[in-house]
Amino acid sequence: MSTSPVVEEPETPPPTPGGARADLRPEHIREAVIRLAGNSQDGIQSAGAFLARLAGRSSQDVMTYMTIPSTISGGASIFQVRIGSGEVLSAGDEADFLVAFYQHSYDEHIHHLREGGVLLYDSDQVEPDPEEKRFVHVGVPITGLTIEALGGTAKDKGKNIFTLGLLSKIFNFDVEKLKKLITERFGGKSEDVLNTALMAFQSGFAYPVGNVLSRLYHFEPADASAQAQITMDGNQALAYGLIAAGVRYGAGYPITPWTSIMEILRSEFPKYGGLFVQAEDELGAVSLALGMSYAGNLSVTGSAGPGISLKTEAIGWASMAEIPLLVVNVQRGGPSTGLPTNVEQSDLYQAIFGGHGDSPRVVLAPRTVEDCFYVALEAARIARKYSTPVFILSDTSLATRIEAFDEPDLSGLMMNPAPDISPRDQEYKPYALDHLTHHAPPGSRMLGDKYPVVTGLEHDEMGHPTGSPKLHAAMTAKRRRKLQELAKEIAIPEIHGDPEGEMLLVGWGSTYGPISEAVNVARERGESLSSIHLRHIHPLPEGLAQIFSRFKRVLVIEMNDEGPYGYGQLASILRARFCDPKIHSLTKTDGLTFRVREILEGALK
Amino acid sequence: MTTAIAVPEEREKLTKKALTADHPTWCPGCGDFAVLAAYYKMLERRQLPQENIVTLAGIGCSSRFPYFVNTHGAHFIHGRAVPLASGVSLSRPDLHVFLFGGDGDGFSIGGNHLEHGARKNINLTYVIMDNFVYGLTKKQTSPTSPIGFKSKTDPTGAIDHPVNPMKKLISAGATFVARSHATQVNHMIQMMERAMDHQGFSVVEILSECVEFFPGAFDSSIPRKGGTYSLIDEKKWDDTPEDEARHDVTDEIAAYRLANLPFPGLFGVFYNIDRPTKNAMEKKWISDTRAKTGNRSDLEILQKTFDRMK
Numbered sequence: 013m014s015t016s017p018v019v020e021e022p023e024t025p026p027p028t029p030g031g032a033r034a035d036l037r038p039e040h041i042r043e044a045v046i047r048l049a050g051n052s053q054d055g056i057q058s059a060g061a062f063l064a065r066l067a068g069r070s071s072q073d074v075m076t077y078m079t080i081p082s083t084i085s086g087g088a089s090i091f092q093v094r095i096g097s098g099e100v101l102s103a104g105d106e107a108d109f110l111v112a113f114y115q116h117s118y119d120e121h122i123h124h125l126r127e128g129g130v131l132l133y134d135s136d137q138v139e140p141d142p143e144e145k146r147f148v149h150v151g152v153p154i155t156g157l158t159i160e161a162l163g164g165t166a167k168d169k170g171k172n173i174f175t176l177g178l179l180s181k182i183f184n185f186d187v188e189k190l191k192k193l194i195t196e197r198f199g200g201k202s203e204d205v206l207n208t209a210l211m212a213f214q215s216g217f218a219y220p221v222g223n224v225l226s227r228l229y230h231f232e233p234a235d236a237s238a239q240a241q242i243t244m245d246g247n248q249a250l251a252y253g254l255i256a257a258g259v260r261y262g263a264g265y266p267i268t269p270w271t272s273i274m275e276i277l278r279s280e281f282p283k284y285g286g287l288f289v290q291a292e293d294e295l296g297a298v299s300l301a302l303g304m305s306y307a308g309n310l311s312v313t314g315s316a317g318p319g320i321s322l323k324t325e326a327i328g329w330a331s332m333a334e335i336p337l338l339v340v341n342v343q344r345g346g347p348s349t350g351l352p353t354n355v356e357q358s359d360l361y362q363a364i365f366g367g368h369g370d371s372p373r374v375v376l377a378p379r380t381v382e383d384c385f386y387v388a389l390e391a392a393r394i395a396r397k398y399s400t401p402v403f404i405l406s407d408t409s410l411a412t413r414i415e416a417f418d419e420p421d422l423s424g425l426m427m428n429p430a431p432d433i434s435p436r437d438q439e440y441k442p443y444a445l446d447h448l449t450h451h452a453p454p455g456s457r458m459l460g461d462k463y464p465v466v467t468g469l470e471h472d473e474m475g476h477p478t479g480s481p482k483l484h485a486a487m488t489a490k491r492r493r494k495l496q497e498l499a500k501e502i503a504i505p506e507i508h509g510d511p512e513g514e515m516l517l518v519g520w521g522s523t524y525g526p527i528s529e530a531v532n533v534a535r536e537r538g539e540s541l542s543s544i545h546l547r548h549i550h551p552l553p554e555g556l557a558q559i560f561s562r563f564k565r566v567l568v569i570e571m572n573d574e575g576p577y578g579y580g581q582l583a584s585i586l587r588a589r590f591c592d593p594k595i596h597s598l599t600k601t602d603g604l605t606f607r608v609r610e611i612l613e614g615a616l617k
Numbered sequence: 618m619t620t621a622i623a624v625p626e627e628r629e630k631l632t633k634k635a636l637t638a639d640h641p642t643w644c645p646g647c648g649d650f651a652v653l654a655a656y657y658k659m660l661e662r663r664q665l666p667q668e669n670i671v672t673l674a675g676i677g678c679s680s681r682f683p684y685f686v687n688t689h690g691a692h693f694i695h696g697r698a699v700p701l702a703s704g705v706s707l708s709r710p711d712l713h714v715f716l717f718g719g720d721g722d723g724f725s726i727g728g729n730h731l732e733h734g735a736r737k738n739i740n741l742t743y744v745i746m747d748n749f750v751y752g753l754t755k756k757q758t759s760p761t762s763p764i765g766f767k768s769k770t771d772p773t774g775a776i777d778h779p780v781n782p783m784k785k786l787i788s789a790g791a792t793f794v795a796r797s798h799a800t801q802v803n804h805m806i807q808m809m810e811r812a813m814d815h816q817g818f819s820v821v822e823i824l825s826e827c828v829e830f831f832p833g834a835f836d837s838s839i840p841r842k843g844g845t846y847s848l849i850d851e852k853k854w855d856d857t858p859e860d861e862a863r864h865d866v867t868d869e870i871a872a873y874r875l876a877n878l879p880f881p882g883l884f885g886v887f888y889n890i891d892r893p894t895k896n897a898m899e900k901k902w903i904s905d906t907r908a909k910t911g912n913r914s915d916l917e918i919l920q921k922t923f924d925r926m927k
């Protein structure tokens with residue numbers, strides 16, 4: 013991070029983009045962090061998304077970060093895109109380019125621009141501090157030019173696309189690819205809308221920005237052999253992962269930041285012959301999903317913290333009745349309505365322990381947008397095999413950011429959605445003590461003539477309610493053993509960095525990027541730092557004790573509170589599990605993702 | 618479990634014996650026994666494939682029902698059985714979904730779900746065994762307890778205005794709403810059978826005495842105890858002058874008028890209309906959507922989506 017990502021590379025300058033001054037020397041760069049700061053109604057999210065998608069199409073690595081105000085329309089909002097020719101792990105601590113649409117955008121975000129960075133501002137709206145000499149100032153009358161280009165009714169709507177044109181010139185983006193993306197995006201609407209967008213883009217691109225900027229930039233080509241890239245946000249990746257996992261039914265109730273998953277599933281499931289139902293509330297949603305799962309269709313429900321709280325009684329039933337279920341929690345700041353549009357990892361306890369009684373459930377957490385796709389497959393596999401509820405703990409940051417990742421090989425991944433209603437023989441016991449429960453959904457003929465009743469009451473092997481102390485102990489153990497069996501089959505996490513040394517960072521969920529980047533930066537500086545990232549959080553994989561034993565200190569990094577005893581939620585669990593005083597905790601609760609710098613400071617102080 | 622199990626070709630007749638499971642744990646004399654007997658009778662009469670019958674319930678004395686019936690079943694949590702049953706119904710059109718529960722389960726803790734299940738007209742049959750009291754938890758006031766009923770939570774008599782089940786169900790949008798009585802087995806069978814044949818959210822409220830905690834609650838509707846048991850006289854649409862006065866089950870206002878009669882009121886079908894079920898509408902949406910994709914394979918559809926995200 014200390015080195016400027018803008019690297020001068022004088023060899024073989026690419027052809028100067030059209031319209032630029034002939035003496036402008038394009039600079040080759042490996043990556044750039046571009047922050048767009050404006051108001052949410054200006055469509056800066058969609059401009060940012062275009063950039064992300066373009067990068068993905070150019071096989072570049074990309075990661076975005078955005079904040080959206082929780083107010084319905086308007087409010088300050090940013091979209092940060094980090095585009096790189098190598099691996100991009102986080103959205104970047106500091107921006108190389110800041111595009112400020114308003115004075116407040118400038119005032120709030122100028123501190124996020126690195127020294128020597130470029131401030132591109134709408135000179136119709138922003139007056140930068142004239143004393144400020146640390147940045148390259150580039151003023152463009154974005155509002156005026158957009159109105160001029162589009163005329164009359166559009167007012168300044170289209171500033172985002174105008175700016176996209178401007179950035180395309182500055183970064184020598186592939187204009188044809190971008191126009192194609194714009195056409196794909198707006199082509200479905202009226203021809204007018206598309207033409208307006210293309211006009212805005214064209215006039216941004218034609219603006220002689222070369223007169224005010226001393227250089228233009230050119231991304232180094234990414235690895236030519238790179239696989240095709242898919243560009244999407246974490247909620248999309250999770251939703252499509254569920255589809256690949258053969259999940260065809262589900263129910264939910266809207267709540268930020270889970271909502272877009274249910275919106276996608278509502279429109280997508282019918283294409284596959286399935287159905288997602290908008291329920292009257294979360295109690296109804298989880299119950300509907302359990303009805304679908306009981307009927308043999310592994311189903312999904314989801315929410316954010318407040319809604320998960322409402323689902324907990326029914327999830328306890330799923331543990332007891334041994335009905336598989338996927339529960340997605342896209343975490344936000346809590347408790348209560350909390351910080352609805354900010355990120356936090358404070359629902360870990362809730363996922364693991366948030367039920368009455370001993371109610372084992374599995375908890376998984378995706379680490380990247382790409383992993384949101386694959387974690388859904390893993391969750392579905394586990395739910396089916398162990399006939400148990402499985403939590404997927406995502407968060408606001410994964411939900412809303414866009415990343416490009418290698419296209420998955422779908423043909424090798426698709427799971428079979430069909431319910432197993434094959435006849436069950438005389439031996440069938442719904443809750444056999446000596447092997448895993450395999451639920452017989454309605455429609456299955458019971459050749460022993462005894463039809464099963466699944467139940468939330470403690471029961472014997474045939475499902476009859478029982479108060480027998482022996483059976484409750486045996487059944488509780490049976491349900492718990494599923495987690496012990498599962499722990500044996502999940503992979504030991506890989507160590508990033510040296511396999512032994514001074515300090516091991518432990519993370520889970522969306523902190524993967526900044527933690528890994530912090531390790532890279534520290535190692536470049538010659539410090540000993542390593543990390544592991546937990547995807548299976550409950551149960552924990554085996555082999556962690558051996559990994560911990562090779563490090564002097566273990567520091568667990570997470571976005572939640574340190575609690576009364578000074579340890580975050582995962583840190584507390586690891587300390588309870590390993591009774592190891594060298595396990596320490598680095599937490600934060602400002603509702604923002606970890607910066608690489610914060611991790612380095614916490615780890616190396 | 619799936620390896621070549623010999624499935625007998627011939628099906629035996631579905632008898633009461635085949636349908637009987639655990640011996641009911643209800644108190645001797647509890648009205649719920651008769652509801653169970655009526656259910657057996659109806660199932661015997663209809664001879665549905667046994668594996669396609671689903672018997673579901675929430676929590677309460679009445680909700681113990683599934684254990685006593687040898688069909689696929691689920692004993693769920695208190696108040697949420699309507700969405701559970703909706704999930705079964707919406708995802709498995711091949712099944713016959715029957716749901717049983719009490720007044721507390723349906724009208725109190727599950728009241729909101731009842732409203733929405735009815736409004737969405739989900740295809741299932743729901744039998745509410747109304748005893749005007751919380752039986753399982755031993756005599757607390759229920760949402761249907763009459764004013765003045767002395768319970769453990771209203772020792773000087775209930776004061777809250779009770780739910781009128783018929784009105785609640787009709788206004789919520791249920792498309793088949795009937796009322797029956799646990800002492801009238803034939804009537805119960807008739808009502809359950811009509812409810813089952815109805816496409817949509819069909820509910821039969823059955824007055825079923827809790828002999829333990831509200832004995833005598835329904836005496837005024839039991840002729841041998843000096844009460845009156847009167848049936849709704851449904852229109853026959855036979856163009857006779859008598860038919861004028863009969864009840865039109867599609868007339869919502871008339872149904873409310875009947876529902877407003879003082880206890881014990883009337884028994885029979887209050888309201889019965891045809892409105893497309895959510896099941897049918899979603900099914901149409903699904904098949905239209907499938908057609909738009911060209912009925913492609915799952916893999917092809919997802920691949921196409923991913924191609925657009927490149």
Ligand SMILES: Cc1ncc(C[n+]2csc(CCOP(=O)(O)OP(=O)(O)O)c2C)c(N)n1
Nearest residue numbers: 676677678679695719720721722751752753
């Ligand atoms: C969430 C929850 N709250 C409370 C209970 C306790 N509970 C069990 S049954 C019941 C009321 C049952 O009354 P009703 O539904 O009328 O059924 P009945 O026993 O009268 O047939 C209550 C309050 C529970 N099991 N779960």
Ligand code: SF4
Nearest residue numbers: 644647678752827828
């Ligand atoms: S307590 Fe009442 S409702 Fe429950 S079984 Fe006994 S008589 Fe029936």
Ligand SMILES: [Mg+2]
Nearest residue numbers: 719720750751
């Ligand atoms: Mg009751």
